[in-house]
Amino acid sequence: MFCALSTFLTFVGVYALGCYLYEQLRTPYKLLKIRYFSDTRPTLKERFGDWAAVTGASDGIGKEYAKELARQNINVVLIARSQEKLQAVAKEITESGAGVQTKIVIADFTKGSQVYEHIEKETANIPISILVNNVGTAKPTSLLNYSQEETQNIIDTNVVAVSQLSRIFFQRMKASKLKGAIVSVGSGTELQPLPNGAYYAASKAYTRSLTLALYHEAKPYGIHVQMLSPNFVVTKINSYSKQIMKGGLLIPSASAYAKSAVNQLRDEVDETPGYLWHHVQNAVATAFTWRVRTYIAMGSLSIVAFLYDNLKSLVSIIKAVLEPYFRPNLPKTLVEKFGQWAVVTGATDGIGKEYAKELARQGINLVLISRTKEKLIAVTNEIVNNVGMIHDPETLDKVSEDTLWDLLTVNMGSVTMLTRKILPQMIGHRKGAGILLRTPALAQFDCLCG
Ligand SMILES: NC(=O)c1ccc[n+]([C@@H]2O[C@H](COP(=O)([O-])OP(=O)(O)OC[C@H]3O[C@@H](n4cnc5c(N)ncnc54)[C@H](OP(=O)(O)O)[C@@H]3O)[C@@H](O)[C@H]2O)c1
Incomplete structure (x- = not known):
């Protein structure tokens, strides 16, 4: 295997060198031939x-x-x-x-x-x-x-x-x-x-x-x-x-x-x-x-800048990968590292949308900003569908009291409390492209305001 690879690389090297020498030497060769080796x-x-x-x-x-x-x-x-x-x-x-x-x-x-x-x-x-x-x-x-x-x-x-x-x-x-x-x-x-x-x-x-x-x-x-x-x-x-x-x-x-x-x-x-x-x-x-x-x-200064920039990001990637092994007590989740809320602009499509969904998957609450209300609602619903909270499929009498309190807090308490907090701001602005995301109900509320 190694032998085949080294033969292949030798061929590639010889071919590349041959091409380079052909390009560099064809004009000097022609000039020498005409000037020193031709009769006329x-x-x-x-x-x-x-x-x-x-x-x-x-x-x-x-x-x-x-x-x-x-x-x-x-x-x-x-x-x-x-x-x-x-x-x-x-x-x-x-x-x-x-x-x-x-x-x-x-x-x-x-x-x-x-x-x-x-x-x-x-x-x-x-x-x-x-x-x-x-x-x-x-x-x-x-x-x-x-x-x-x-x-x-x-x-x-x-x-x-x-x-x-x-x-x-x-x-x-x-x-x-x-x-x-x-x-x-x-x-x-x-x-x-x-x-x-x-x-x-x-x-x-x-x-x-x-x-x-x-x-x-x-x-x-x-x-x-x-x-x-x-x-x-x-x-x-x-x-x-x-x-x-x-x-x-x-x-x-x-x-x-x-x-x-x-x-x-x-x-x-x-x-x-x-x-x-x-x-x-x-x-x-x-x-x-x-x-x-x-x-x-x-200019050579630019080369130095190029190497510096590229090496710098390479070093930070390697550091990020190795850090958990050397410093196990460091915060690990996104929420632990950066807190609970993120703002994503251009969030209705492409990278913005997928980025927002990934943040949601990692437990981050989102403010999505974009220009199209319908698309924002669609993304909101998608994300909420992804991260929405549901209890295990058991009859209510079997669901623990703690889980029920969580459900009530996340799916209803948050709607009620956040709506109460945000509504005055929204009404004050008369419109807004931002949607506060936690439950579908809150997204609906934003549409009414927009
Ligand atoms: N010198 C170098 O280091 C170098 C290197 C690589 C390639 N080149 C190329 O070599 C060629 C000649 O450049 P050069 O170094 O000899 O430049 P140059 O000394 O500035 O001479 C340019 C010539 O073009 C004429 N010209 C410029 N604009 C014109 C226009 N709009 N209409 C009619 N004539 C115009 C100039 O006339 P005026 O006298 O009225 O200005 C002059 O006769 C260019 O194609 C250049 O790109 C030069």
Whole structure:
């Protein structure tokens, strides 16, 4: 038995390790093979064609990606919302001596669907064979701090743009038989939910799913689709953090990142962080489950809080189970521990109802609170039926005097005495959703008052 279990666990372990290594090594393997073991390594132009369009090309990764494409002899259409910034990028490319053409298209993706007609019209006569869906925006804060307009804007920029442009250019490339490429820029945040960056990470998870599906749809037409998912890069999207803006081994400049990413497009990898050290970072991160990564993303303090909370409740459960063995004189019943009365809200259905019934079973008197009088009465009757008192089925002459006194006290005395006590309060309030429970008679009385 033990042997079979250990063999099974070994298989599970080997399978899990195999899956992990396959996911981590397939892109590096492909890159090594093409760069060091292939006779030919076609240029970007040979592989995909002359023209590229880059969204969000006025700054950060998009700008540097466009400049790197130009360096590799590709003409570029620069798309973003600021004419001035786009003109400056076009000028930089021209002055770099790359000898390529540029065109700028001013488009703000938060301004509605006409932006796509505008882009189509502006690029109608250009054989664009590389589309780089780079535009993206972020605001590292809680959903509490987003307005309706900001929410719509981040969806329009991060979700709608990649959806519409991927469709438009996929259809165009297919129609004109261009064996081009579509690159979508995601982010390491796509791999797990991100508290305080929830819309952003969700938009990137969407991009990832869309892009990886499109990969299979476009492949039969010779169109290559790449999911490019950077971790931190020094750009203004991170200007909220001085630490990130300093850069480092794991946080490259936009130009270093773009150079590496464009070369990975040239080598036709389909899914990549685009940068060696981001790959290493992801290999370590994905060894943990997405739940743990979410906590890591929230900060190590949150992990400590998580462990503390969970260990604390575990310890209290163990304590509660063991306590009776070590301290036999402690009060045991609920009544002994907490007294005779409980209040249960939402008591007409589901957990509230069953909880109330269990309390009643354990000898606790109840105040049930809810909004539906009929349902409260039904629950009351049910509970009373469960816990109501009855003498043994014997003829009256055989019932002991003590039992008869109990019966009278519980089933009639309580009705009379409690009614007398509670009636003035109920009448004073004119209505009430609370039912005092001891006998069916008292429940009836509450209905009359309600
Ligand atoms: N930097 C990172 O650490 C990092 C990490 C992972 C993923 N990414 C992703 O990489 C992509 C590029 O980000 P980045 O870091 O380069 O950011 P960035 O420096 O802020 O650049 C964003 C670009 O998008 C443009 N843009 C923003 N909103 C727009 C809108 N509504 N309409 C048209 N253009 C708009 C910006 O134009 P303006 O110049 O007018 O603002 C700029 O050209 C994004 O998809 C981002 O999510 C970045």
